[in-house]
Amino acid sequence: MSSTNIDIRHVAKLARLALSDDEVALYGAQLENLLVHVAELEKLPTADVVATAQVIPSRNVERDDVNTPSLPRALVLAGAPQAEGVYFRVPRIIAEEG
Amino acid sequence: MGPLDRSAAALARAVSARELTASEVAEAMLTRVGERNPALGAYLSVTAEHARAAARRVDERIAAGESLPLAGVPLAVKDNMCLAGTRTTAASRILEGWIAPYTATAVQRCLDAGAIPIGKANLDEFAMGSSCENSALGITRNPWDQTRVPGGSSGGSVAAVAGGLATIGLGSDTGGSIREPAAFCGVVGFKPTYGRVSRYGLIAFASSLDQIGPIARTVEDAALVYDAMAGKDPADATSLDLAVEATAGFDRDDLRGVRIGIVAEFDLARLEDDVAAVYRAAYADLARLGAELVDVSLPTADYGLATYYLIAPAECSSNLARFDGVRYGLRVEGDDVGAMYEATRAAGFGPEVKRRILIGTHALSSGYYDAYYVRAQKARTLIANDFARAFERCDAIASPAAASPAFPFNAKSDPYSMYLMDYYTIPMSLAGLPALSVPCGYVTPPGSAHPLPLGLALTTPLFAERSLLSFAHVYERGTMHAERYAPPVLTEVPG
Numbered sequence: 001m002s003s004t005n006i007d008i009r010h011v012a013k014l015a016r017l018a019l020s021d022d023e024v025a026l027y028g029a030q031l032e033n034l035l036v037h038v039a040e041l042e043k044l045p046t047a048d049v050v051a052t053a054q055v056i057p058s059r060n061v062e063r064d065d066v067n068t069p070s071l072p073r074a075l076v077l078a079g080a081p082q083a084e085g086v087y088f089r090v091p092r093i094i095a096e097e098g
Numbered sequence: 099m100g101p102l103d104r105s106a107a108a109l110a111r112a113v114s115a116r117e118l119t120a121s122e123v124a125e126a127m128l129t130r131v132g133e134r135n136p137a138l139g140a141y142l143s144v145t146a147e148h149a150r151a152a153a154r155r156v157d158e159r160i161a162a163g164e165s166l167p168l169a170g171v172p173l174a175v176k177d178n179m180c181l182a183g184t185r186t187t188a189a190s191r192i193l194e195g196w197i198a199p200y201t202a203t204a205v206q207r208c209l210d211a212g213a214i215p216i217g218k219a220n221l222d223e224f225a226m227g228s229s230c231e232n233s234a235l236g237i238t239r240n241p242w243d244q245t246r247v248p249g250g251s252s253g254g255s256v257a258a259v260a261g262g263l264a265t266i267g268l269g270s271d272t273g274g275s276i277r278e279p280a281a282f283c284g285v286v287g288f289k290p291t292y293g294r295v296s297r298y299g300l301i302a303f304a305s306s307l308d309q310i311g312p313i314a315r316t317v318e319d320a321a322l323v324y325d326a327m328a329g330k331d332p333a334d335a336t337s338l339d340l341a342v343e344a345t346a347g348f349d350r351d352d353l354r355g356v357r358i359g360i361v362a363e364f365d366l367a368r369l370e371d372d373v374a375a376v377y378r379a380a381y382a383d384l385a386r387l388g389a390e391l392v393d394v395s396l397p398t399a400d401y402g403l404a405t406y407y408l409i410a411p412a413e414c415s416s417n418l419a420r421f422d423g424v425r426y427g428l429r430v431e432g433d434d435v436g437a438m439y440e441a442t443r444a445a446g447f448g449p450e451v452k453r454r455i456l457i458g459t460h461a462l463s464s465g466y467y468d469a470y471y472v473r474a475q476k477a478r479t480l481i482a483n484d485f486a487r488a489f490e491r492c493d494a495i496a497s498p499a500a501a502s503p504a505f506p507f508n509a510k511s512d513p514y515s516m517y518l519m520d521y522y523t524i525p526m527s528l529a530g531l532p533a534l535s536v537p538c539g540y541v542t543p544p545g546s547a548h549p550l551p552l553g554l555a556l557t558t559p560l561f562a563e564r565s566l567l568s569f570a571h572v573y574e575r576g577t578m579h580a581e582r583y584a585p586p587v588l589t590e591v592p593g
Contacts (some may be wrong), residue, residue, distance in 0.1 A: 006460055015415060015459040016422065018440035019453060027456055030513055034457060037469070037514065038404040040479050051475035054306065054336075055482060055530030056293045056560065061335040075199045081429035088424050093434045 006031050102126055102587075104321040106171040106265045107346075110212060113170035114160060120170030120305040124214050125151035127172045131216060131263050138587065139238040140248075140258035141217035142177050143185050148215050156212045158319070160262035166212030167322050167346075174255045174264035177218035178225055179205050179310070180299040184215075189233035189303045190223045193427045194447025202270060202299025203331045204310045211326035217263050219254030223448045224418065225275055225303045225466050227251050228519035232450045233508065239586035240283060246504040249279030252313065254282045259313050261587050266323050267313035272304050273406050274499075274523025276311045281499035281553025284537050284580060286570070287313050291560050292530035293338040294330030295324075304338075304413035307406075307527050315580065317536060317571040321346040324563065338561075345567045350390040353572055359492035361393035364522065369501055373552060377498050380554045380577075383538075384496060387576045389569075394488040394495065398480045402525040405481065407517060408461050408474035414451075415458030421446060453513060482529040489559045494569050498522050499535035499553035503543060504578045526557050533557040536570045537579040549583050 008028040012019045019027065073086060082089040101109060101123055113120050128146050135141050147173075156169055175181055178188045180198035187193045190496060201209075209215065222232035230238045230253030238253045240246040241261035248257040252269030256276075259267045260283035269276040280287025289311045291538035297308055312323035328342040366374040385391050423429035423442030430445045432438040447455070461470035500522060510516040523537060526533040535553035542549045554573070558566040574580070 008456065011456050011460045011463065014262050014463060016419070016435075016436070016439040016443055017447075018444035018456060019452075023452070027453055031457055031460065033514060036408060038408055038474075041401060041404050041408075041473050044398065044477050044480060046476035046480070049476040049479050051472050051479040052306075052482065053475075054335075055478075055528075056338060058292065058293070058336065058338070059174075063332065068170055071152060071199050076425075077195055079199060079426045079428070081423055090424055090447060091432070091438050093435045095434075 006035070102130060102172070103262060105316050106168060106314060106322055109165055109171050109265060110169040113156070113212070114165045116160060120153040120156035120160070120212070120214060121150070123170045123172065123340055123446050127214070127216055127263070133324045134261060134263055134587065137239065137244065138241060138257055138259060138261050139236050140174065140219055140254045140263050142187060142189065142220050142254065143233050144245050145181065145184050145215050146218040147180065148184060152209055152214050152494045156214070164183040168208060168266070168326055169212035171213050172216045172267055173213040174217060174219045174258035174554060175215055175266035176255045176267070178221055178270060178301040179268060181205050181215055181218070184218055186218065186301070187235060189215070189221045189232045189235050190446065190448065191428060192233065192421050192442070192450070195269060196427050199514045203296035203333060204327045205299065207327045208268065208323065210506055213266065215339065217257055217258070219267065221254055223253035223451050224301065224414070225251040225270055225272060226325055226414070226450050226454055228274070228278055228516055229505070229510065230254065230450060233466070233587055234404070234448045240504045241587040243401055243486055243546055243548055243589070244285065246506050247282070249282035250505060251275040252287070253279050255313050256280055256285060256287065259315060260285050260585055265315070266319055268310060269313050270308055270310050271298055271441045272410060273527045274308045274520045276313060277517060277523050277533060277553065277555060278500045280313055280535040281551065282504035283316055284551030284585065286317050286320045286534060286536050287311070288324060288534040288567070289527070289532065290324060290328060290563055291338070291532045293336050294342070294532070294563065295339045296334040298333035298460045302417040304410040305398065305411060305417060306413060316548050317574050318346060319568055320534070321567045326569070340561065343564045345564045348568050348571045350568045350572055353384060353569060354388035355491040356389045356494065356569060357392050358384050359392050359488050359495040361399065361495060361497055362393055362395045363397065363399050364497050368573060369498070372541040373502060376541060376552050377554070380538040381496060383577050387572055388400065392492050396481070396484045396488060397524060398477065399525045401477050402528060403478040403517060403521060405474045405528055406520070406524045407457065408470050410480065411458030412461045412471050413458065415455045415462065418451070478528045481525055485525070485529045485531060485552060493558065493565060495557040496555070497555045499555040503541055503550035503552055521582050531557050531560060532563045532566050534566060534570055536574055538577070539579055540583060548586055
């Protein structure tokens with residue numbers, strides 16, 4: 001947690017978020033400020049502490065493997081930006097061979 | 099008192115006794131919402147047809163001899179919860195036109211108990227914020243002072259209940275998003291134990307913290323809503339498979355035999371003098387009502403903010419990956435699928451959501467995961483352990499629900515100053531504990547024409563909702579703060 005220099009463009013790429021140059025400057029500074037604040041966690045003795053996985057006592061939740069009705073396909077596709085037939089329509093993903 | 103200003107309990111009794119019909123209540127409330135909502139902005143959309151249809155069903159069930167705990171009670175639903183056939187936006191451009199294809203379990207259970215869905219209430223975008231100012235779709239004003247924020251993120255549901263535009267509301271609380279706005283608007287806001295209420299149909303923000311809870315004008319009403327909603331739901335694997343005790347019948351007249359912890363680290367001297375005086379008086383009232391006040395310590399509570407602002411953004415960055423322009427909401431075209439994702443998310447998310455996605459993505463990224471995310475989850479364990487030790491010495495903890503009354507619009511322009519608003523509510527969220535805010539007094543800050551409410555937070559051990567609500571009920575009945583003043587919007591606006 002020592003360095004607070006964020007490569008904000010790299011993080012934005014990982015997050016699939018296009019940022020303008022102004023946003024890179026703004027969010028970069030705000031995130032570095034936040035990381036200064038969260039660095040105080042280094043003061044806590046956490047070496048022998050178990051990380052919280054869940055806050056309530058609960059074991060694996062299982063159910064019988066039986067089919068139950070799903071939402072009607074047409075209803076779900078009606079909420080999509082683009083649908084075609086029984087599919088979500090997306091831009092081309094695999095490039096044509098050049 | 100007209101039916102619209104009665105408690106949910108009284109209104110449900112009157113409708114069940116057929117003194118008035120749910121349809122009459124629904125029509126009267128829709129008329130009032132038409133008059134008042136343009137000024138208050140509590141609702142992003144008014145669901146008149148759903149309200150009328152639900153009211154007709156309630157009237158049929160009452161005519162058939164059923165008795166319903168929320169019969170004819172007008173309900174505000176935070177707009178991050180699905181109600182089939184309604185626009186459900188999370189107050190985000192990315193979902194602005196999306197129609198929910200199904201109904202959230204918590205909402206459905208309220209409808210099954212007789213509630214009437216009046217509208218979908220405003221919130222900070224994806225529930226990220228403490229003032230409702232992060233909504234991309236509208237401004238919500240505090241019914242006590244319309245130059246001030248209602249709090250957030252459940253600001254719309256809370257403003258609706260405080261402003262007489264609903265009798266009860268549903269909010270969601272991730273780091274304080276029910277309790278802080280309830281304090282700011284002078285109503286009761288209750289976050290149950292994590293897992294008590296199904297999250298099915300709640301648009302996810304931070305899944306290990308998100309919890310739906312009731313907003314109401316009395317503790318009894320909050321208990322009625324909780325009793326209707328709580329319990330196992332097969333559609334949410336994290337919902338608890340534990341028997342839910344009815345909480346709404348209160349069996350206690352005082353707090354004799356109850357030990358209430360006062361947290362040493364929550365030093366009231368850090369607050370403004372008038373605010374601190376209200377909290378000192380509230381603690382004294384708990385003692386006057388019979389409680390034994392004991393000092394407790396939460397040594398790691400001060401690390402709550404840092405812990406939360408790693409864990410919640412990390413979970414948010416993962417949950418919000420689903421908004422990619424493919425399955426729902428906005429799409430902005432690009433040259434290829436990657437450019438389409440990036441352009442859609444750039445156009446669809448507001449600044450606070452982008453900030454949190456970036457923080458969370460960084461905290462989870464290769465090389466930083468152990469230093470940030472894992473360390474925060476270890477700090478979370480220490481915070482939960484602090485509460486467990488404190489509860490060896492007391493039955494409940496009393497603390498401020500917020501450091502101040504509602505603040506003016508645009509007063510917290512720096513993101514971190516807004517994050518500080520959650521200081522008193524985040525530790526309980528990290529530990530999964532049941533907690534609520536109940537009105538505890540008023541202050542009149544310079545420049546405010548009216549007294550503004552403050553809220554007392556009460557917290558109990560995991561699953562101790564029944565104790566929590568009964569303690570709060572005794573405090574509420576023993577102090578009657580909500581009866582001292584009413585929001586000006588209730589007395590100045592006709593209807």
